[in-house]
Amino acid sequence: MLEELLDAGHTGAEYDAWLIDIGEGEQFGSGFTEINPNSKIPALLDLTGPEPVRVFESGSILLHLAEKFGAFLAPSGPERTEQLNWLFWQMGSAPYLGGGFGHFYSYAPEKFEYAINRYAMETKRQLDVLDRQLAERPYLGGDTYSIADMANWPWFGQLVLGRLYDAAEFLDVDSYTNVVEWAKRIDARPAVKRGRMVNRPWGEPSTQMPERHSPADFDSIGSDKNRQAAE
Incomplete structure (x- = not known):
């Protein structure tokens, strides 16, 4: 944001x-x-x-x-309400994806089939909800990119792009074509590319920025200065 x-x-x-x-x-x-x-x-x-x-x-x-x-949220009216609908939808939905599916599929020391299946089905249901919403509009709140998209993309966008829990194939994310198109559209935004690097101390050096204090810090990505901040 x-x-x-x-x-x-x-x-x-x-x-x-x-x-x-x-x-x-x-x-x-x-x-x-x-x-x-x-x-x-x-x-x-x-x-x-x-x-x-x-x-x-x-x-x-x-x-x-x-x-x-006064940005990325309609000032009033139905468009604002719809954007807020999807902002708050994320708050209720993401815990099932993260603390539910993500935990039992990726992090739990024991694999419980019931828990994995339970949260996998809920995650797929949520993806279907998003897919239907995005079938006739480019963004969740309508025609305009908003904080609703910013809230949902790091969870559901990253999931369908294959960056979350290594679960894309298991969840058949490619079948949610509208979500995939939405995720790619947002992923291509320059601000999103930069934002994904901020406070990231892992991965390839070219993607890491443990701290960010000015725009010039992006010029030092992968440098000794950046590695020292990570340490």
Whole structure:
């Protein structure tokens, strides 16, 4: 969202992105829990006003930024409502994909057929819901790319592009043709390509940016400076 805002000319969206290493428990430190008492990432501290404003939960962050900059969310009317429908749909649906299917299919120390099948069927049902929504419109909220797409794409878009849980074949994601086309359309956006690198300390060096404090940091991707930040 922040990279999209910058691409759209909103210079006030310039930001610092700090890596919180959840593997080391940094989300439980007092500095972080002051921003998000639930100890989850991501969290945002907006310092642009007279007083700092803490914002936590992805949906709240997206809505806060959309309203602050007047971008990627219709200002009023049915289009705004539809975009918010799909923003909040993601909040209720993604836990079944992540904590449900993702956990039992990829991370659980034991493979329980019932749990895998249960959450696989729910994930496929959700993909079908998205596929039907995208059959007659390019984006979830209608004709315009919005925070609804930004919220759903990292989950369902990454899934159908084969980047999530190594489960594309198992879930037959190619059969959801409208979702695949939507996912590719968003994946091609320059701001999305940059955003996927931010706070990423793994993978190929050319895709890593553990911290991001200015646009110039993209020029150092893969450099010793970037590797030191990852360490």
